[in-house]
Every structure is written in structure tokens, then in C-alpha cells.
Amino acid sequence: MQSDSPAAERRESDRVFVLNPVSGSQDHVDDVVKLAADYGFEVLTTEESGDATRFARRAAPDVDLVAAVGGDGTVNEVVNGIVEADALESTTVGVVPTGTGNNFATNIGIEGIEHAFEVIDDGRRRTIDLGLANDCAFVNSCIGGVTAEASSDTSSETKRDLGVLAYVKNTLESAQEFDSLPLRVETAAEPDGEFERAWEGEALFVLVGNCRRFTGSRTAQAHVEDGLLEVTIVEDAAIPDLLGGAFLEGLFARDSTHIIRRRTPSLTIEHREHAVEYSLDGEMLETEHLELDVNPTALEIAVGEGYQPNPDEEGGLFES
Numbered sequence: 001m002q003s004d005s006p007a008a009e010r011r012e013s014d015r016v017f018v019l020n021p022v023s024g025s026q027d028h029v030d031d032v033v034k035l036a037a038d039y040g041f042e043v044l045t046t047e048e049s050g051d052a053t054r055f056a057r058r059a060a061p062d063v064d065l066v067a068a069v070g071g072d073g074t075v076n077e078v079v080n081g082i083v084e085a086d087a088l089e090s091t092t093v094g095v096v097p098t099g100t101g102n103n104f105a106t107n108i109g110i111e112g113i114e115h116a117f118e119v120i121d122d123g124r125r126r127t128i129d130l131g132l133a134n135d136c137a138f139v140n141s142c143i144g145g146v147t148a149e150a151s152s153d154t155s156s157e158t159k160r161d162l163g164v165l166a167y168v169k170n171t172l173e174s175a176q177e178f179d180s181l182p183l184r185v186e187t188a189a190e191p192d193g194e195f196e197r198a199w200e201g202e203a204l205f206v207l208v209g210n211c212r213r214f215t216g217s218r219t220a221q222a223h224v225e226d227g228l229l230e231v232t233i234v235e236d237a238a239i240p241d242l243l244g245g246a247f248l249e250g251l252f253a254r255d256s257t258h259i260i261r262r263r264t265p266s267l268t269i270e271h272r273e274h275a276v277e278y279s280l281d282g283e284m285l286e287t288e289h290l291e292l293d294v295n296p297t298a299l300e301i302a303v304g305e306g307y308q309p310n311p312d313e314e315g316g317l318f319e320s
């Protein structure tokens with residue numbers, strides 16, 4: 001395997017922290033740098049978007065662990081760097097939550113900055129599923145149909161309380177009219193022999209969760225070691241329901257005629273006319289044809305004591 005860094009340039013530490021100084025409220029840099037020095041970990045600070053991927057790609061072949069210090073977007077960049085270095089098997093990912101939403105960190109039981117250092121130092125390790133969208137990796141979710149403008153307008157408080165539903169809520173409240181998406185979504189057969197299915201129609205949003213479920217409630221974490229993605233299609237026809245005063249969280253939590261849920265190891269999403277903007281853990285990807293897969297239990301992560309692979313043993317709302 002080829003490495004970007006010459007063998008002579010061995011790292012100072014076998015754990016490298018990739019720090020995004022502009023994530024979240026941006027007041028975490030001094031604390032993180034001090035903690036890293038106390039623990040003897042190396043810190044690489046990003047200067048622009050894309051640096052976290054580059055730093056992780058270069059460091060991964062030489063180290064045991066690369067930690068993302070930031071929010072979900074930084075985790076996504078770091079994981080993609082490790083994938084590009086072809087170093088998934090030998091690299092653990094740590095997460096220090098200094099972002100705005102920190103959904104992934106919450107899902108894996110990381111409670112704060114100091115806790116993250118303790119977990120990275122000697123906490124549990126688990127291997128979780130890794131989502132792939134047209135060969136780009138994602139850990140939490142892939143979302144189509146929620147506009148980038150809506151994302152940037154959403155307040156941090158709403159984002160923290162509702163996660164991705166905050167964007168949906170914001171879009172519904174601010175948009176004068178909705179551009180529905182004429183989509184065809186094909187979900188593949190489950191490993192246990194369930195047959196494949198296709199859905200075709202006008203969608204408002206398509207939400208695909210690996211470590212994320214779109215109920216907006218306590219069980220917002222999906223089963224992340226089952227080799228499956230949880231797909232939620234919100235049909236255009238759901239708009240009157242969504243605008244009719246129904247609590248968004250409640251609507252997503254129960255069955256609805258216009259909300260389709262599937263669990264599948266892979267799927268394709270096709271737009272009949274033009275490219276759609278998808279958000280992979282908050283990082284944008286524009287394409288007409290999206291292929292989504294799971295690389296089962298491919299990503300080793302440092303998890304907190306509160307992490308549960310399967311948050312609800314009952315399986316809940318999803319059909320295969």
C-alpha cells in the first residue's frame with residue numbers, strides 16, 4: 001500500500017487528533033490542545049474544508065487512531081481520509097464533540113470533550129457499519145431534498161434538539177413552495193432473502209440512516225451493527241399533514257400513509273430530470289444517480305459506556 005508520508009517521517013504519537021477550529025461555538029481549541037498535550041497526543045489543526053480528509057489520509061497508515069475534533073462534518077472528513085488511505089482495518093476512529101449538533105458523538109456514547117479523551121485513551125472499541133454513497137463514506141446519514149439554505153438557517157438549539165428534523169422543520173416553515181423530487185428508489189433484497197422493491201413517485205425528502213433514525217425522539221440512533229440502512233421516504237403528499245399542525249417528531253415516530261420506511265443493505269436513488277443535492281453527514285454531494293451500500297462492521301470506533309449497538313430490540317417501524 002502506498003503512503004503519502006515517507007517512512008522516515010514517523011509520527012510523534014500513535015494517536016493523531018484532527019482539530020476543526022471553526023466547528024461549533026469555536027471556543028474549544030485551547031482546551032483540546034491542552035488535553036492532547038496532557039495525554040501525549042499529536043494535534044493537526046485544519047485551515048480549510050478538506051484538510052481533515054487530507055490529514056487523516058496521510059496519518060492513518062502510520063498511527064493506531066485518528067480522532068476527529070469537530071462535529072459530524074469533521075467525523076465524515078476524517079473517515080473518508082482513512083478510507084482513501086485504505087487503512088480502515090488498522091485505524092480506530094475517535095470523536096471529540098466540538099461541533100454544533102454532534103449527533104454521531106451522542107449516538108456512540110461520547111458525553112463531552114474530557115469524556116472523549118478518556119474513552120480514546122482506554123475506552124471500549126466497537127466495529128460499526130460504514131455507509132457508502134457513490135463511494136463516499138458516511139457514518140450517520142445521507143439526506144436528499146433538504147436544501148442547503150435551510151441547513152444554514154437552522155438555529156443551533158433546534159439542531160441540537162431535533163437533529164436532522166430541524167432542517168425538515170425549517171424547510172417546511174420557511175419555504176413558500178416545495179420542489180418535490182420525482183424519484184425512483186430501489187431497495188435491494190435483505191440478506192435473509194426478502195425480495196427487492198421499488199418505489200417511484202414525488203418525494204419531499206429521502207432520509208437514509210446508518211447510525212441515525214429519523215424519529216426525532218429518544219431512539220434517534222439506529223442499529224449500527226446490523227449491516228442495514230434505514231430508509232425513510234417522505235412523499236410530497238405528506239405536506240398537508242406536515243403543515244397541519246402535527247408535531248413533526250410525532251409524525252415521524254408513527255406510521256403514516258405518506259411516509260415509507262424500509263431497511264436494506266443497499267439501494268439506488270434516481271432523479272428523472274436533474275441532479276439532487278445530498279448531504280452526507282452534513283457534507284454535500286450532487287448527483288442524479290446515487291448508489292448506497294453498507295460496508296458491514298468495517299469501522300472501528302472508540303465508544304462511551306452508554307453506546308448500544310441496537311437501541312431498540314423490538315425493531316420498530318421499519319419494513320424490510
Ligand SMILES: Nc1ncnc2c1ncn2[C@@H]1O[C@H](COP(=O)(O)OP(=O)(O)OP(=O)(O)O)[C@@H](O)[C@H]1O
Nearest residue numbers: 023024046047048070071072073074099100101102
Ligand atoms: N479550518 C477550517 N475552516 C473552514 N472550514 C472548515 C475548517 N475545518 C473544517 N471545516 C469545515 O467545517 C464544516 C463544519 O464542520 P462540522 O460539521 O465538524 O461542525 P459543525 O457544523 O459545527 O457541527 P455538526 O455538523 O455536528 O452540527 C465541515 O464541512 C468542514 O469541512
